[in-house]
Amino acid sequence: MLVALATMSLAFLPASSKADILVFAAASLKEAIDAAVADFGKSRGERVVVSYAASSALAKQIENGAPADLFISADLEWMDYLAARNLIDASSRANLAGNRLVLIAPAASTAAMTIGPGFAIDGLLGRGRLAIADPEHVPAGRYARAALERLGVWPSVVRKLAPAENVRAALIFVARGEAPLGIVYRTDALAEKAVRIVDTFPADSHPPILYPAALIAGPVKPGAGAFLASLKSAKGQATFARFGFTPAE
Amino acid sequence: MFELTPVEAEALALSLRVACWAVAASLPLGIFVAFALTRIEFPGRSIVSGLVHLPLVLPPVVTGYALLLLFGRHGPLGAWLEASFDVVVAFRWTGAAIASAVMGFPLMVRAIRLSLESVDRRLEAAAHTLGANRVWTFLTVTLPLTLPGILAGAILAFAKSLGEFGATITFVSNIPGETRTLPNAIYTFTQVPGGEQEALRLCLIAVALSMAALLASEIMARFLGRRTQPDVG
Amino acid sequence: MSVELSVRRRLGAFQLDAAFTCGAGLTAIFGRSGAGKTSVINMIAGLIKPDRGRIAVDGRVLFDSDQRIDVPPHDRQIGYVFQEDRLFPHLSVRQNLLFGRWFNRRRVSSTSLESVVALLGLEPLLPRRPSTLSGGEKQRVAIGRALLARPRILLMDEPLASLDSARKGEIMPAIERLRDEGRIPILYVSHALDEVARLADTLVLMTDGRVAATGRVDDVLSRLDLPPLTGRYEAGSILRVRITGQDERFALTTLTFPGGTLRVPRIDRPIGAELRVRLHARDIAISTKPPEALSVLNVLKGRITGIATDSGPFAELTLAIGPAIILARITKLSRETLGLHDGQEVYALVKSVALDPRAEAVNERG
Numbered sequence: 071m072l073v074a075l076a077t078m079s080l081a082f083l084p085a086s087s088k089a090d091i092l093v094f095a096a097a098s099l100k101e102a103i104d105a106a107v108a109d110f111g112k113s114r115g116e117r118v119v120v121s122y123a124a125s126s127a128l129a130k131q132i133e134n135g136a137p138a139d140l141f142i143s144a145d146l147e148w149m150d151y152l153a154a155r156n157l158i159d160a161s162s163r164a165n166l167a168g169n170r171l172v173l174i175a176p177a178a179s180t181a182a183m184t185i186g187p188g189f190a191i192d193g194l195l196g197r198g199r200l201a202i203a204d205p206e207h208v209p210a211g212r213y214a215r216a217a218l219e220r221l222g223v224w225p226s227v228v229r230k231l232a233p234a235e236n237v238r239a240a241l242i243f244v245a246r247g248e249a250p251l252g253i254v255y256r257t258d259a260l261a262e263k264a265v266r267i268v269d270t271f272p273a274d275s276h277p278p279i280l281y282p283a284a285l286i287a288g289p290v291k292p293g294a295g296a297f298l299a300s301l302k303s304a305k306g307q308a309t310f311a312r313f314g315f316t317p318a319e
Numbered sequence: 320m321f322e323l324t325p326v327e328a329e330a331l332a333l334s335l336r337v338a339c340w341a342v343a344a345s346l347p348l349g350i351f352v353a354f355a356l357t358r359i360e361f362p363g364r365s366i367v368s369g370l371v372h373l374p375l376v377l378p379p380v381v382t383g384y385a386l387l388l389l390f391g392r393h394g395p396l397g398a399w400l401e402a403s404f405d406v407v408v409a410f411r412w413t414g415a416a417i418a419s420a421v422m423g424f425p426l427m428v429r430a431i432r433l434s435l436e437s438v439d440r441r442l443e444a445a446a447h448t449l450g451a452n453r454v455w456t457f458l459t460v461t462l463p464l465t466l467p468g469i470l471a472g473a474i475l476a477f478a479k480s481l482g483e484f485g486a487t488i489t490f491v492s493n494i495p496g497e498t499r500t501l502p503n504a505i506y507t508f509t510q511v512p513g514g515e516q517e518a519l520r521l522c523l524i525a526v527a528l529s530m531a532a533l534l535a536s537e538i539m540a541r542f543l544g545r546r547t548q549p550d551v552g
Numbered sequence: 553m554s555v556e557l558s559v560r561r562r563l564g565a566f567q568l569d570a571a572f573t574c575g576a577g578l579t580a581i582f583g584r585s586g587a588g589k590t591s592v593i594n595m596i597a598g599l600i601k602p603d604r605g606r607i608a609v610d611g612r613v614l615f616d617s618d619q620r621i622d623v624p625p626h627d628r629q630i631g632y633v634f635q636e637d638r639l640f641p642h643l644s645v646r647q648n649l650l651f652g653r654w655f656n657r658r659r660v661s662s663t664s665l666e667s668v669v670a671l672l673g674l675e676p677l678l679p680r681r682p683s684t685l686s687g688g689e690k691q692r693v694a695i696g697r698a699l700l701a702r703p704r705i706l707l708m709d710e711p712l713a714s715l716d717s718a719r720k721g722e723i724m725p726a727i728e729r730l731r732d733e734g735r736i737p738i739l740y741v742s743h744a745l746d747e748v749a750r751l752a753d754t755l756v757l758m759t760d761g762r763v764a765a766t767g768r769v770d771d772v773l774s775r776l777d778l779p780p781l782t783g784r785y786e787a788g789s790i791l792r793v794r795i796t797g798q799d800e801r802f803a804l805t806t807l808t809f810p811g812g813t814l815r816v817p818r819i820d821r822p823i824g825a826e827l828r829v830r831l832h833a834r835d836i837a838i839s840t841k842p843p844e845a846l847s848v849l850n851v852l853k854g855r856i857t858g859i860a861t862d863s864g865p866f867a868e869l870t871l872a873i874g875p876a877i878i879l880a881r882i883t884k885l886s887r888e889t890l891g892l893h894d895g896q897e898v899y900a901l902v903k904s905v906a907l908d909p910r911a912e913a914v915n916e917r918g
Contacts, residue, residue, distance in 0.1 A: 126510045151512055199410050204493055207510035232410050232492040239489060242384070247393045248409050441638055444599055447625040448632040449701045450655030456626075459651075463642045 091291045092137060093120045094128040096144035098169075098210070098237060098255055099281065102313040103142070109309070110300050116293035124236055126207055132157055132286060139294035142166065142283040145209035149282040156287060163284040165318035166301050167310040170256040171213055171271040171279065176247045177264050185221070185269045192226040194251060199232040201243035201252035209279075210237035214253040217276040241265065255279070257314040280318060323524075329496055330504035331524055337412055337500055338480035341419035342427075342473050349424060349472060350465075353431035354457075375425045379485025386418055386490040414491035415498045419483045423476030430475055434468020435461070467543045474536035478529050501525045555579075555705060555739065559595055559605030559615075568592070568602075568761040578731040578738040580752035580769070582745070588761040589741040593707045596739070597632050598625035610704050626655070631703030631736075635710045637690040639682035645693050646678040652701025668696045671733075672726050688719035692726060699730075706730070706738045712747060720747075727751055749773065749790055749830055770828075788832040789878040795825045804849075811874025812852045814902065833868060836880035837901040840890050850902040854878075856894055859887070871900055 095103050100122050107118045121128070121138070129148040132138055133155065141158065143149045152158050173191075175181045183194055191200070205211035211233065218224040234240040237254050244252035245264035252265070259267050283301065285294055300306050307317065323331065355361070356368055374382050390397040391409050400406045408414035438461055446456040484502040491498040493507065505521045508514035558571035568588045581589045594600045596607055598614065601622065607615040609630070614623045631652075639648050649665065669675055672692045682690060691711050698706060708727075712720045728751060731738060742748050748755065748769070755772040757765040765772050770790045793814065797806035803818040807829065814829070821827070843851060854873040861867045867887045869880045880900055882892075892898070 124510070126512075147512075199494075201492070204507065204510075206507050232494060234492050235488045239492070242387070243492070246387060246391055248387065248391045439638075441634070441636070442640060444625075445632070445634060445638040446640075446651070447599070448597055448628075448630060449652035449697065450626050450629075451651075452624065452626045455655065460640060 089291060090117045090119045091139050091294050091297055093118060093140045093142065093297070094132065094136070094138040095120055095122055095142040096125045096128070096209075096281065097122045098144055098257060099142060101261065102167075102257075102310050102315060105309050105312070106301055106306055109305065110297055114293060114296065116291070118293075118297055125209055138286050139290040140283060140285055140298055142281060143209075144279075144281060145212065146277075146280060146282055147209070147212075149284060153284075158284040159287050159290075160284070162295070162298065163282060164298075164302060165280045166283050167281045167307070167315040168318050169279040169281070169315055170273065171210075171217055171253060171276060172256045172259050173268045173271065174241075174244050174252045174254055174259050174265040175250060175268050176244055177266050178247075179250065179266070181250065181268055183268055185271055185275075188222050191218075191223050191251070192230070195227065195230055196250065198250035199230050200227050201232045201234060201240040201249035203237040203240050203254075204233040204235065205231075206233070208236055210240075210253075210255060213276045213279055217253075217271045220275045260314040281315075326495075326504065327521060327524065330499055330501050330521065331528075333412060333415075333496065333499065334481055334501040334525075334528075337415045337419055338477050340413075341416040341423065341480045342476050344416065345420040345424055345427060345476065346469070346473055349427040349431055349476075350462075350469060353428045353435055353472075356428070357432050357435045371428050372425045374422050374486075379422065379483070380489045382421060383418060383486035383489025386414075386421065386486060390414065390417060390490070408491075410491050410494060410498065412491075412497055415487050415500060418486040418490050419480035420476070422483050422486055423479035426475040426479055427472035430472035431465065431468045434465045434471070438464045467540050470536060470539055470543065474532055477532055481525055481529055481532075501528075554610060555596070555737065556606070556608045557592065557596065559592070559602035559607065561591070561595070561600075561603045561605075563588075563591060566761055570758065570761065570763050572756050572763050572766050574737070574739070574754055574756065574766070576737050577753035578727075578740055578751055579754040579756060580748040581739060581741045581756045581758060582748050582752075583743065583758035583764075585743050587743075587758040589743075589758050590709050592758070593632075593709055593739055593741055596628075596705075597630050597707055598623060598628050612704075629656075629702070629704045631698030631701050631706045633691070633694050633698050633706070633708040633711045635713050637682070637687075637694040639690055639693055639697070641682055643682075644678070645674065645680050645682065645685070648682065648693060649674070649678075649697050649700050652697060656702045665700065668699050671729060672696045686719065687715045688722035691715065691719075691723055695723075695726065695730070703736060706736055708738060708740045710742055710744075711740075712742075712744070724750065745773075746830070749828065788830050788834075789876075791829050791831065791876055791878070793827055793829055795819065795821055795823050795827065798823065809874075809876060811854075811876040814850045814852075816850075831878050831902060833879040833881040835903050836878065837903075838869065838880055838882055838886070838890065838892065839899045839901060840892070840896070842899060843901060846901070848901045848903055852878075852900045852902065854898065854900055856892060856896045856898060859892065859894060861887075871898065873900065 093103070103120055107120060110118055125143040125145060125148040128141065129143070129151055132141060132152060141149070141152065149158070149163070153160060173183065173185060181194055183189060183191070202214045203211035205215040215224065218227060232243055232249050234243060237258055240252050241254050241258050241262050243249040245262055251268070256267070256270065259265055283298060285298060352371060356364065388394050392398065392401060392407060397407070397409060400408065406413070408417055442460055443456050446460045451459060482502055484506060487498065487500060488503055493499050493503045499507070501521055501524065505518050505525070508518035508521065554573060554575050556573045559568065561568045566588070568591055570588065570592055581592060583589055591600065595602050596609070596614070602615065602617065604617045605615065606613065606617070613621050614628050615621060640651065643651065649668070669678070672695060674692060674696055677685060677689055677693065682693070685693065695711070712723060715723070731751065740751060752769045755767065755769045756763055757772055770792070773788065773790055791809050793807035793809040795805055796808040796813070798818070799806070804815045805819045807814045807816060807827070819827070852873045854871040856869050857872045857877070858870040859867055861884060865883050866881050867884045869882065869892070871878050871880060878900065
């Protein structure tokens with residue numbers, strides 16, 4: 071009985087043929103890339119399969135031989151990491167979109183603050199914690215740390231952090247009201263109804279948040295290059311903008 | 320020799336503290352639940368059994384999220400704890416202990432149940448005839464004979480706690496010195512380019528700890544087994 | 553010191569409906585396996601509940617379905633020796649013995665650990681664990697443990713059933729000593745006739761969940777209407793005898809009872825010692841004339857007081873030998889050939905070989 075069920079379930083699996091284009095993309099790009107994939111599928115025959123995860127995890131997988139065709143990272147560092155190991159096709163590398171960093175609070179909160187040098191974030195936190203993605207290794211966390219350091223308030227909050235596994239987890243902490251404040255991407259804040267944006271971090275307070283993409287070194291599927299081109303096209307860029315991303319430059 | 324850096328020492332100390340408290344706090348409840356599920360017929364017994372086993376079946380992140388909903392400051396249990404005892408577990412090592420306790424609970428209950436089921440109920444009847452009521456019989460006959468299972472359950476829960484990651488990080492995040500237990504620290508280092516060396520060191524520490532716990536349990540189990548061996552023939 | 557019991561309970565397809573009273577000494581509840589004996593003492597102990605009925609020990613009501621009284625087992629002050637010793641494996645012998653003491657502090661009793669240890673010979677076993685003891689040793693500890701819980705009555709459920717005859721020999725004297733000291737009544741369940749014959753003063757005979765007879769052991773076992781209940785092969789009678797002579801030359805002992813004498817293979821007890829002996833009905837032959845030139849040593853003169861037959865080849869006679877009653881089994885053919893009838897004077901030939909002390913309920917050791 072169990073064997074019958076198992077074999078039947080196999081029949082329902084989408085037959086992923088070897089011709090499918092495999093894209094590794096940072097988790098924060100999910101909605102935008104899914105939309106782009108849908109558009110691409112309407113005009114072309116090939117299927118695009120996307121694996122979403124943390125940029126660090128994806129980079130490590132590619133380093134260990136994962137059969138990806140295209141890599142879209144949430145920060146430059148992990149792309150540089152692969153470039154240094156000659157794992158990407160450097161000529162194909164391009165920045166697809168940008169993002170902004172925002173300070174968020176639970177939707178019901180009335181917290182108000184303007185972000186500038188030395189801004190009193192500590193006071194606004196009170197006894198609560200600041201939810202951010204882990205600044206040790208998650209790009210969103212690193213950008214947040216950079217911004218807080220540049221604005222001179224990092225020492226005042228370093229002991230009051232709640233470092234989450236990824237930026238979405240940080241979002242949940244604020245959405246649940248567990249943390250009175252959080253720092254996430256603007257795109258994440260727009261997608262979550264249970265939080266509101268208190269203010270946006272000045273673009274010069276942190277390294278530019280860019281989403282580089284590149285084809286993986288070595289032979290890739292025929293349509294991979296076309297998909298990358300579609301992302302760079304006007305239509306692709308409009309899709310990114312729709313979800314709150316900023317243009318790459 | 321193998322000297323610990325401050326980061327390692329902090330993670331190790333925190334892991335030990337969390338694991339010990341998780342086991343200590345959940346053991347009495349574990350014994351009670353195991354006893355109720357084994358010996359008492361009550362309505363909803365299978366539902367309780369299902370609930371106890373949920374953490375085994377659900378993805379740890381889901382369990383962690385459920386804990387966040389329940390024990391967060393705005394959750395029903397968390398709010399009650401804060402109002403009644405001024406205790407906050409969100410983002411604290413106590414929250415990590417709760418996460419460990421919940422994840423290890425089904426293993427503990429299973430081990431205790433196994434041992435409890437093998438206790439000869441005729442011995443309990445004999446104790447009754449000698450004047451011991453139900454409570455005393457439990458304490459002087461049933462409990463000592465269940466000790467091997469209780470010990471196994473405690474060790475299992477302890478070991479599970481040392482490896483617990485998904486629920487912990489989802490519930491109380493990864494705060495150094497507060498909730499960055501060994502598994503969290505190992506995970507962090509594997510995510511940093513060039514941190515594999517450090518991660519490996521921490522892994523070795525975790526393995527050594529688990530082996531020590533397992534060895535201790537083996538010795539204790541053998542000692543207890545000899546003492547409570549029912550006669551053969 | 554008495555037990556009053558009247559209970560009813562359905563156990564599956566089996567209906568238990570038993571009533572009896574008994575007093576001091578050792579009362580055996582006897583019957584075939586499945587007759588309901590263990591259920592009855594489990595009800596006295598409180599381990600199972602009757603559907604209806606009343607149980608009282610020493611005037612204290614332990615169970616009464618009409619008055620809704622049901623004393624829990626731990627309050628009933630009964631001592632129970634089970635068929636399988638049920639010693640606590642995680643405690644030493646000493647701790648096992650004192651287990652009941654711990655919960656019964658308030659009741660004063662004259663049994664002390666020392667006296668029980670002496671009575672049952674437990675001294676060398678005290679520091680050991682149950683798993684290291686032999687079957688007989690374990691049962692002795694179990695008896696001691698039950699005694700030290702200061703019970704008002706001692707229940708024993710086939711305590712010798714799981715032991716071989718050598719082990720039984722270890723324990724029987726201890727139970728006899730308990731009975732003779734007479735401090736608390738003993739209810740002893742068994743399906744082994746030789747145990748019952750040796751140990752019991754009173755007998756409660758159970759069959760198919762009902763009490764078929766109660767009374768003194770000798771009386772019940774001699775009744776003609778009962779042999780089918782105790783098993784054809786086992787039918788017989790019991791005589792109380794006294795040793796009145798020892799023949800060194802031929803290694804024979806003379807036993808006297810009101811009604812005659814018997815000579816049996818040597819029994820190593822002093823003159824004047826009182827014993828009980830069993831005469832199997834199958835071992836008794838009948839002669840209408842005084843027998844001559846016979847190897848059988850024991851010939852008793854008596855009178856037929858009853859003859860019973862059934863569908864098989866046998867007839868059973870009750871004979872009055874003086875005031876004693878014994879049973880003899882012969883074939884219907886012989887009965888007809890000899891023309892045996894009620895009131896007839898006959899001679900009962902008791903084969904000496906059948907009086908082997910080991911098979912009979914005779915004490916061999918002091």
